[in-house]
Amino acid sequence: MKHKISLVFVALLAMVAIGAQPVAEKSVDSPLEVHFAVMAGPTGFSSVALNKNEGRIADDIQIAMQVFPSPNEVVARLANGELDFACLPSNLAANIYNKGVKIKLAAVIGNGMLSVVSSDGSVQGVGDLLGKTIHVPGAGSTPDQMAQLLLKEAGLAAGKDVILDYSVASPAQLAQLTIAGKVSLAMLPQPFVSMILNGSKNATEVVDIQVLYEDLSGVANYPMSVMVVREQFAKNHPRALAQILKAYEDSVAWVNAEPQAAGEAIEEAGIMKAALATPSIPFCNLVFVPSQEAKEEVQAYYRFLHSFSPASIGGAVPADNFYL
Known part of the structure; x- marks a missing residue:
């Protein structure tokens, strides 16, 4: 009887221990699929290294990238939750945020060009x-x-x-x-x-x-393109979010350092022909500036736009909660 009670007690402890462990976002066998949209043209250039290894940026994270010719489809998919991340013109990101689409600005990925x-x-x-x-x-x-x-x-x-x-x-x-x-x-x-x-x-x-x-x-740069993340994704997958941001930062560095290989990858992804992309990469001001570091320059640009055309950014300079 004592032996049976001991076995039951050990089993209960094991169950408690398992229950106390944080739940993994996805197992290696079933990675978290992240829906990522980029635009054809320079806005999409810096993303292409995410496509390496068929989009598997970590054992448990798979990037499913789509390239769109214009922003309209991207906006609709962000609004209905089909996309987790998108690279967009910065004024458009502010516009859809002001119209109620639940997104956060994650990083500036391209300054003026x-x-x-x-x-x-x-x-x-x-x-x-x-x-x-x-x-x-x-x-x-x-x-x-x-x-x-x-x-x-x-x-x-x-x-x-x-x-x-x-x-x-x-x-x-x-x-x-x-x-x-x-x-x-x-x-x-x-x-x-x-x-x-x-x-x-x-x-x-x-x-x-x-x-x-x-x-x-008096401001050094204006952000032409940004990466946004769906608010719910950022809340539900903080660890994956951090890994994706790091992977994107690495992608920007690779594209800037290897324009020839990057141009080929850009063409393969359907973003632009390599003959156009490769020679322009050094002049495209591709960067990765996390949201909070970029905030001052982004806000200055939005104030600049708002002073001239409030409608261009959805009627108002975005509030602080726009920034990740």
Whole structure:
């Protein structure tokens, strides 16, 4: 009888010990599948090392990455919980947060990479823009917002002192027209700036928007792209969250250090052709700045946007709980 009681007691202790252990987020045999969205173009460049080992960034974490041509589908999937992470333009992240989508800004992954390019070198700087027409790819786009903001800060009125032409919405098409000399001035992001400068011996960079932004605002950088995480995922999977952020930081470092291999991976992922991506990577300002470290510069950029167009960020500068 004593022997039986001892066995029962030992069994009970074992059950208690098992119950006291933290529950693993997922076993190695059944890894946690993380749904991750990136955009075609430079916003998606820094993510590609996550695809190594078929997305298995840890024994118990599997990244399922999807590439989208435009933000609309990403926003819808974030809103209904189909996505756990997404890389987005920073103003769009603020916009959907202000519209009630439960996300947190996890990190800045890309700083500014815009330039005004001249097809013939006839314009040398901001002072020469008076009376000129600048082609911008899409009304309401980040290039458009920055063009209008910076013209205003420089004391030039869009539509009066400088004409902004939105007739060519495709950055790739606008770049080709600039190379051909059919467009005199264009404001474009990388990799299209590099594409123009490499494609035409007459083309020149007129204005580095990042330098102008710092001169006018006093802030060194503006965040063009960010990584967001679904609030519920961050709450439910803190350990996985930390591992994913570290893996992304490592991915950024690899892409910057190995542009040739990264370009091939970018093309394989369906983000952009390697011939365009590889030469532009050194100029794309790919970074990884955790949310809290980036907060001051992000807030400054949002205040800058809000002062000009509150609707561009959803009507308000995001509150502190937007930041992870």
